[in-house]
Amino acid sequence: MRLRKKPWVKDEIVKFDQLIETPEEYKGKWKERFGNNPLYVELGTGKGNFITTLAEQNPDISFIGVEIREEVLYSAVKKAAERNLHNIAFLWMDINKIEEVFAEGEVARIYLNFSDPWPKSGHAKRRLTYRQFLEKYKVMMPHGGEIHMKTDNEKLFEFSLNEFCDSGFRLKNITFDLHHSQFEEEKSVMTEYEQKFVNLGMKIYRVEAISPIKE
Numbered sequence: 001m002r003l004r005k006k007p008w009v010k011d012e013i014v015k016f017d018q019l020i021e022t023p024e025e026y027k028g029k030w031k032e033r034f035g036n037n038p039l040y041v042e043l044g045t046g047k048g049n050f051i052t053t054l055a056e057q058n059p060d061i062s063f064i065g066v067e068i069r070e071e072v073l074y075s076a077v078k079k080a081a082e083r084n085l086h087n088i089a090f091l092w093m094d095i096n097k098i099e100e101v102f103a104e105g106e107v108a109r110i111y112l113n114f115s116d117p118w119p120k121s122g123h124a125k126r127r128l129t130y131r132q133f134l135e136k137y138k139v140m141m142p143h144g145g146e147i148h149m150k151t152d153n154e155k156l157f158e159f160s161l162n163e164f165c166d167s168g169f170r171l172k173n174i175t176f177d178l179h180h181s182q183f184e185e186e187k188s189v190m191t192e193y194e195q196k197f198v199n200l201g202m203k204i205y206r207v208e209a210i211s212p213i214k215e
């Protein structure tokens with residue numbers, strides 16, 4: 001896995017201990033890097049406010065943010081470094097290759113926050129809740145592992161609920177309007193996109209999908 005060529009970002013970003021340049025070397029060994037704590041992974045982490053805040057609040061959990069766009073990833077890594085967080089790391093990579101960096105049952109929780117909706121039906125396979133992605137996530141998680149999803153996009157939410165069910169996940173804690181719901185803890189840490197949508201008065205959809213027993 002090679003970092004893409006954007007010399008100014010690469011030179012800056014690799015200075016931070018929180019960026020892992022060759023994550024495939026840690027496959028099956030993330031506990032060796034972080035210690036024996038549960039591992040939570042955010043896919044498409046963007047500028048990283050959500051995951052760095054969770055890492056700061058939960059020193060006994062290890063966090064990994066995965067992001068392909070170097071400009072936004074740079075902001076995320078910098079946030080973690082400025083807060084001197086060592087229970088967090090970032091991977092600069094394409095989620096399509098996620099199985100190359102996490103071994104079976106290694107990830108206790110996955111966060112999917114405001115994933116790109118890919119509205120055209122011909123692009124459904126690119127949605128991060130498309131069933132082929134869910135199959136990969138199932139392998140990475142133990143039975144009972146959780147996917148926590150938030151989105152502003154009603155159609156993506158509906159699509160995702162169907163994909164979760166068809167792939168054997170059990171759904172819980174569903175809300176069609178998170179910020180007017182009883183889920184106090186779940187609304188307390190916002191992503192950058194979420195903050196923007198909430199400021200515009202938009203509804204946020206949220207669900208937890210629980211991984212099934214492996215066959």
Ligand SMILES: C[S@@+](CC[C@H](N)C(=O)[O-])C[C@H]1O[C@@H](n2cnc3c(N)ncnc32)[C@H](O)[C@@H]1O
Nearest residue numbers: 044045046067068069094095113114191192193
């Ligand atoms: C709409 S943004 C949301 C960012 C952040 N989660 C938030 O809520 O503020 C989606 C992010 O997912 C990243 N992303 C989309 N597809 C990806 C992929 N295949 N691999 C890695 N990152 C991806 C994008 O680069 C983008 O930063």
